[in-house]
Amino acid sequence: MRPKLIVAVPTLRTSCHLHIILIVFQLFINNQWQDAQSGKTFPTINPSTGEVICHVAEADKTDVDRAVKAARAAFRLGSPWRRMDASDRGLLLTRLADAIERDAGYLAELETLDNGKPYAISYCVDIPNVVKCLRYYAGWADKWEGKTIPIDGDYFCYTRHEPIGVCGQIIPWNFPLLMQAWKLGPALATGNTIVMKVAEQTPLTALYVANLIKEVGFPEGVVNILPGMGPSAGAAIAAHMDVDKLAFTGSTEVGHLIQQASGSSNLKKVTLELGGKSPNIILSDANMEEAVEQAHFALFFNQGQCCCAGSRTYVQADIYDEFVERSVERTKNRVTGDPFDLKTEHGPQIDDEQFKKILNYIDIGKKEGAKMLCGGKAASDKGYFIQPTVFGDVHDQMTIAREEIFGPVMQIMKFKTLEEVLERANDTKYGLAAAVFTKDIDKAHYLSSGLRAGTVWINCYDVFGAQAPFGGFKASGNGRELGEYGLDNYTEVKTVTIKVPQKNS
Amino acid sequence: IGTIPPPLSAPYLTQIFIDNEWHDSVSGKVFPVYDPATGEQICEVQEADKADVDKAVQAARRAFALGSPWRRMDASERGRLLAKLADLVERDSVYLATMESLDCGKPFLTTLFVDLQGTIKTLRYFAGYADKIHGTTIPMDGEYLTFTRHEPIGVCGQIIPWNFPLMMAAWKLGPALAAGNAVVLKPAEQTPLTCLYLGALVREAGFPPGVVNILPGFGPTAGSAIASHMGIDKVAFTGSTEVGKLIQEAAGRSNLKRVTLELGGKNPNIIFADADMDLAVEQAHQGVFFNAGQCCTAGSRIFVEEPIYEEFVRRSVERAKRRVLGSPSDPTTEQGPQISQEQQARVLELIQSGISEGATLECGGKAHGLKGFYVEPTVFSNVTDDMRIAKEEIFGPVQQIMKFKTLEEVIERANDTDYGLAAAVFTNDINKAMAISTAVQAGTVWINCYNALSTQCPFGGYKMSGNGRELGECGLKEYSEVKTITMRLLAKNS
Numbered sequence: 001m002r003p004k005l006i007v008a009v010p011t012l013r014t015s016c017h018l019h020i021i022l023i024v025f026q027l028f029i030n031n032q033w034q035d036a037q038s039g040k041t042f043p044t045i046n047p048s049t050g051e052v053i054c055h056v057a058e059a060d061k062t063d064v065d066r067a068v069k070a071a072r073a074a075f076r077l078g079s080p081w082r083r084m085d086a087s088d089r090g091l092l093l094t095r096l097a098d099a100i101e102r103d104a105g106y107l108a109e110l111e112t113l114d115n116g117k118p119y120a121i122s123y124c125v126d127i128p129n130v131v132k133c134l135r136y137y138a139g140w141a142d143k144w145e146g147k148t149i150p151i152d153g154d155y156f157c158y159t160r161h162e163p164i165g166v167c168g169q170i171i172p173w174n175f176p177l178l179m180q181a182w183k184l185g186p187a188l189a190t191g192n193t194i195v196m197k198v199a200e201q202t203p204l205t206a207l208y209v210a211n212l213i214k215e216v217g218f219p220e221g222v223v224n225i226l227p228g229m230g231p232s233a234g235a236a237i238a239a240h241m242d243v244d245k246l247a248f249t250g251s252t253e254v255g256h257l258i259q260q261a262s263g264s265s266n267l268k269k270v271t272l273e274l275g276g277k278s279p280n281i282i283l284s285d286a287n288m289e290e291a292v293e294q295a296h297f298a299l300f301f302n303q304g305q306c307c308c309a310g311s312r313t314y315v316q317a318d319i320y321d322e323f324v325e326r327s328v329e330r331t332k333n334r335v336t337g338d339p340f341d342l343k344t345e346h347g348p349q350i351d352d353e354q355f356k357k358i359l360n361y362i363d364i365g366k367k368e369g370a371k372m373l374c375g376g377k378a379a380s381d382k383g384y385f386i387q388p389t390v391f392g393d394v395h396d397q398m399t400i401a402r403e404e405i406f407g408p409v410m411q412i413m414k415f416k417t418l419e420e421v422l423e424r425a426n427d428t429k430y431g432l433a434a435a436v437f438t439k440d441i442d443k444a445h446y447l448s449s450g451l452r453a454g455t456v457w458i459n460c461y462d463v464f465g466a467q468a469p470f471g472g473f474k475a476s477g478n479g480r481e482l483g484e485y486g487l488d489n490y491t492e493v494k495t496v497t498i499k500v501p502q503k504n505s
Numbered sequence: 506i507g508t509i510p511p512p513l514s515a516p517y518l519t520q521i522f523i524d525n526e527w528h529d530s531v532s533g534k535v536f537p538v539y540d541p542a543t544g545e546q547i548c549e550v551q552e553a554d555k556a557d558v559d560k561a562v563q564a565a566r567r568a569f570a571l572g573s574p575w576r577r578m579d580a581s582e583r584g585r586l587l588a589k590l591a592d593l594v595e596r597d598s599v600y601l602a603t604m605e606s607l608d609c610g611k612p613f614l615t616t617l618f619v620d621l622q623g624t625i626k627t628l629r630y631f632a633g634y635a636d637k638i639h640g641t642t643i644p645m646d647g648e649y650l651t652f653t654r655h656e657p658i659g660v661c662g663q664i665i666p667w668n669f670p671l672m673m674a675a676w677k678l679g680p681a682l683a684a685g686n687a688v689v690l691k692p693a694e695q696t697p698l699t700c701l702y703l704g705a706l707v708r709e710a711g712f713p714p715g716v717v718n719i720l721p722g723f724g725p726t727a728g729s730a731i732a733s734h735m736g737i738d739k740v741a742f743t744g745s746t747e748v749g750k751l752i753q754e755a756a757g758r759s760n761l762k763r764v765t766l767e768l769g770g771k772n773p774n775i776i777f778a779d780a781d782m783d784l785a786v787e788q789a790h791q792g793v794f795f796n797a798g799q800c801c802t803a804g805s806r807i808f809v810e811e812p813i814y815e816e817f818v819r820r821s822v823e824r825a826k827r828r829v830l831g832s833p834s835d836p837t838t839e840q841g842p843q844i845s846q847e848q849q850a851r852v853l854e855l856i857q858s859g860i861s862e863g864a865t866l867e868c869g870g871k872a873h874g875l876k877g878f879y880v881e882p883t884v885f886s887n888v889t890d891d892m893r894i895a896k897e898e899i900f901g902p903v904q905q906i907m908k909f910k911t912l913e914e915v916i917e918r919a920n921d922t923d924y925g926l927a928a929a930v931f932t933n934d935i936n937k938a939m940a941i942s943t944a945v946q947a948g949t950v951w952i953n954c955y956n957a958l959s960t961q962c963p964f965g966g967y968k969m970s971g972n973g974r975e976l977g978e979c980g981l982k983e984y985s986e987v988k989t990i991t992m993r994l995l996a997k998n999s
Contacts, residue, residue: 087626087961090633132581139584139633142961143978156939442995445650449998467581467636484637500939
């Protein structure tokens with residue numbers, strides 16, 4: 001490995017010690033650092049300033065081939081990884097969690113530098129959840145049991161829960177470390193090997209973790225990490241004839257391409273975590289203060305860059321005006337600034353492309369007649385900061401009510417009855433999450449049963465736990481991540497049936 | 506400051522552990538602890554009796570009260586505390602192995618590599634389960650939403666034996682704490698030292714006070730007080746079948762507390778003529794002699810198929826004669842002393858019965874040495890099923906080898922016992938293996954191996970070898986109370 005020591009971008013005013021950064025910028029294959037075969041690199045940008053942090057090796061098809069070969073070799077029958085006790089796989093995951101916890105400060109700084117999320121959030125939310133996720137799956141490694149089955153006939157029948165094999169994993173830029181942990185945890189607990197492509201916008205923290213993977217003792221080839229672009233490296237993984245399964249988190253648009261690639265290559269198993277336009281339903285008996293704060297958080301957290309962002313806020317008619325007024329006030333008070341400042345709530349968007357896209361949606365919103373109540377413009381002439389924006393009087397057919405904006409733009413709609421709002425909430429191709437704010441036990445259950453969404457929050461929002469499954473109905477995805485359910489995606493069930501001389505119960 | 510352990514004022518912790526603090530016994534009584542390799546006293550330990558049990562139960566009840574730190578804790582955090590405890594045991598494993606070896610007479614290296622590792626792995630296994638104890642949501646008939654909660658039972662009494670003190674403590678604490686219970690643990694009077702040290706580690710790990718309470722004392726006093734206590738919701742006992750029956754009666758007479766029992770065994774080890782002879786001889790040898798024969802799983806009835814019987818006996822005797830008796834701290838020692846003078850006397854008495862009932866004494870048969878409680882590795886051949894040595898649990902280094910002709914015969918003879926803890930079969934034939942393993946009435950059946958135990962695998966007895974299973978996911982069930990919650994809905998939808 002040839003890590004590079006560089007000085008922090010000098011224009012950042014930081015409240016923490018960020019002067020020297022140790023950065024890894026190559027491909028990680030077979031526990032070794034390598035340049036891309038082509039020698040190509042790409043820049044990764046600090047979204048707070050628009051400036052280049054460093055250049056990173058760019059993986060392409062030949063590099064994917066090499067990584068898959070390494071993963072395949074690590075998975076062969078009799079390999080150290082295949083022969084390892086399941087409890088030892090769990091112990092390696094625990095050690096990885098410990099190492100990440102040890103380097104939490106550094107990783108949080110690097111995450112904020114590359115992604116722009118406030119440092120306080122990286123340190124207090126992202127990293128601890130990464131550690132918890134890995135520890136959770138460490139615990140599952142030796143508890144993922146098959147069954148013995150009372151089959152008809154003189155047979156002894158049982159199932160083995162085997163790893164699928166070589167798993168491709170393509171992760172997004174909105175929660176780089178956390179998305180990496182959500183993928184590594186279940187895949188490694190169940191004994192698979194991995195070829196992971198990290199987002200080109202945010203490769204740095206995942207590559208640092210690769211170093212820790214080697215440090216704690218995972219055998220070579222078990223985890224391979226490739227920075228690169230979707231249309232080249234990502235497509236190569238999706239179409240690879242020797243990758244047994246692909247897990248993708250990203251846009252619904254690309255999700256379609258992944259599923260098609262699987263069909264036209266080797267029918268690899270596919271799980272998808274895609275976009276959302278999640279409804280947040282506020283009934284008139286809700287606690288107003290809590291509902292306003294939670295709805296604000298639901299949309300604006302992570303600069304609006306959450307797949308499950310509550311981007312359609314349905315407010316019951318008799319509290320609508322007050323709710324809108326309070327929401328606008330709260331939004332105007334949202335602190336935008338340097339993500340390394342501990343007071344900052346709202347950092348930059350991830351890159352120029354997203355920045356332009358979001359401003360365009362704001363324009364469309366205005367053109368289609370929604371009432372813009374605050375924000376609406378860039379917040380700074382450096383970096384990709386957008387003012388937190390609120391639209392009122394939004395109608396369901398407007399573009400901003402139907403398409404995923406993935407930015408700090410809140411839509412507030414009015415509704416009268418439960419039956420009406422349920423129908424409107426479900427009138428979308430998405431189905432990732434939803435929420436209901438009410439004190440009434442019957443209304444809460446009526447809506448939570450009726451909402452076609454993988455996660456329904458009641459009187460809260462964005463509550464996640466490594467223990468609780470998460471995933472989408474409809475075009476928001478296939479399959480569930482986290483919890484025990486998350487193990488299913490990484491398992492092949494083998495049924496073994498042995499003839500016996502005489503069966504007895 | 507509360508979690509910093511006080512410095513040790515003596516090499517051993519000898520007091521009663523309640524509410525994360527060390528107490529003298531209410532009565533002031535103490536009892537001696539001996540080194541079985543020499544017969545000499547190691548130290549004196551506070552003797553818990555009913556009054557101390559009452560104090561401990563109160564502490565455990567407070568720790569379990571609704572709204573307490575322990576009840577409000579995230580399940581994953583309970584797991585973190587157990588993982589931390591495992592790390593601390595690992596940190597102090599040489600010290601613990603030394604103390605265990607001294608207190609039990611076990612060879613030090615075996616203690617370090619088997620007992621300590623088993624303890625650490627068991628704690629880590631259950632640490633991982635804490636936040637994976639799932640209830641279910643249930644498609645009930647009618648307009649209802651129904652789900653189950655797997656709640657902790659409450660205050661659990663746990664009485665553990667002297668043959669694997671630390672490991673037995675881990676088998677008990679692991680599932681109980683993972684599931685959220687509070688515990689009153691009584692180690693055996695012969696071997697309290699490592700369990701008391703565990704109390705110090707429990708406090709250092711950060712468990713809230715009262716969650717774990719450790720009371721050294723005697724069965725008829727402290728143990729009996731636990732079994733009869735009206736404020737204890739469940740008792741788990743590992744020990745002799747004789748005492749297991751008393752525990753069950755006490756539970757019935759008091760508050761119908763839930764009872765799980767891990768008792769004795771007279772475990773059949775069945776060797777077919779097509780077995781790998783070297784493997785079978787060595788495994789059968791270790792199977793009965795491990796831990797000086799002091800295992801509930803000891804393979805103490807070895808059924809050998811007629812064609813290979815003579816050869817098997819010859820090789821087993823030769824192996825037994827090579828078994829190295831010695832000081833537990835000597836790295837070449839294979840076998841240490843029996844735990845106490847009483848146990849040694851009991852073993853020798855049963856050996857005498859074997860001789861007088863007509864079995865052939867092939868080697869051993871006597872006490873060994875002038876100091877400590879050693880018994881020579883002893884082999885009996887030509888044993889018939891009606892002899893005492895074939896029926897009673899000896900719990901000593903005495904191997905019984907019997908002859909059998911057919912599969913059906915050996916299954917019947919293997920099952921002809923009130924016990925049912927473990928069994929093994931050695932054969933190359935898949936059909937024989939499947940037939941025996943299905944037919945034998947035993948909680949664990951080993952095929953071409955013996956004593957292959959691991960924390961992921963449920964373990965427990967059929968018939969009078971016990972009730973319930975420890976370890977594995979099954980182990981958690983015994984420490985949960987299932988609550989069904991049914992809520993009226995306005996309109997059910999699938």
